[in-house]
Amino acid sequence: MQYSEAKERYIEAWGSLGSSWGVNRTMAQIHALLMIATEPLTTENIMEELKISRGNANMNLRALLDWGLAKKVLKPGERKEYFVTDKDPMVLATQVAKERKKRELDPIIKLLEEVSTVQGGNEEAKEFRKVTADLKGFAKQADSVLNTFIQSNANWFFKILGKLTR
Known part of the structure; x- marks a missing residue:
C-alpha cells in the first residue's frame, strides 16, 4: 500500500x-x-x-x-x-477521558444528586429513589476509576491492563 x-x-x-x-x-x-x-x-x-x-x-x-x-x-x-497535537497515545486517552468526564459524567452525577431528594412515599417515588441511588453509586464509582486513570501514568495503567487481560 x-x-x-x-x-x-x-x-x-x-x-x-x-x-x-x-x-x-x-x-x-x-x-x-x-x-x-x-x-x-x-x-x-x-x-x-x-x-x-x-x-x-x-x-x-x-x-x-x-x-x-x-x-x-x-x-x-x-x-x-x-x-x-501530542502524539503520545496515553496523553490522548487521558485528555479524552478528562473531557468526556467533564461533559458527560459530571453533569449526570450532579443531576442524580439533585433528584435523589425526591419527596413522596408512594411506590413510584420509592422506586425512583432506589434506581437513582443505584445509578448515582455506579456513576460515582465510574468517576473514581476515571479520576484514577486521569491522574495515573502510562506504566501504572498498562500494568493493570496487563493483569486484567491474562
Whole structure:
C-alpha cells in the first residue's frame, strides 16, 4: 500500500472513531492529520489536505483546542497560526477521558444528586429513589476509576491492563 492511500485510510478511520469518543468526524480527521504531520500545520494546510471549508476547519480547530487535543504554536517571523497535537497515545486517552468526564459524567452525577431528594412515599417515588441511588453509586464509582486513570501514568495503567487481560 502506498503512503497516500494509507494516510487517507487512517484519516478516514480516525474520523469514524471520533464519534465513539464524542467528537464529530471532521474534528477527528483534523486530529488524525495533526498526529501524523511532521511539521505544525496551518488552517490552510488542513483545508487543502481534507478538502474542507475555512469555516469548517476553524470551527473544528477551535473544538480541538477546547478539548485540549491541539494547541497553537507560533513560528518566528510568521503571522500565521500553526497547530500541533501530542502524539503520545496515553496523553490522548487521558485528555479524552478528562473531557468526556467533564461533559458527560459530571453533569449526570450532579443531576442524580439533585433528584435523589425526591419527596413522596408512594411506590413510584420509592422506586425512583432506589434506581437513582443505584445509578448515582455506579456513576460515582465510574468517576473514581476515571479520576484514577486521569491522574495515573502510562506504566501504572498498562500494568493493570496487563493483569486484567491474562
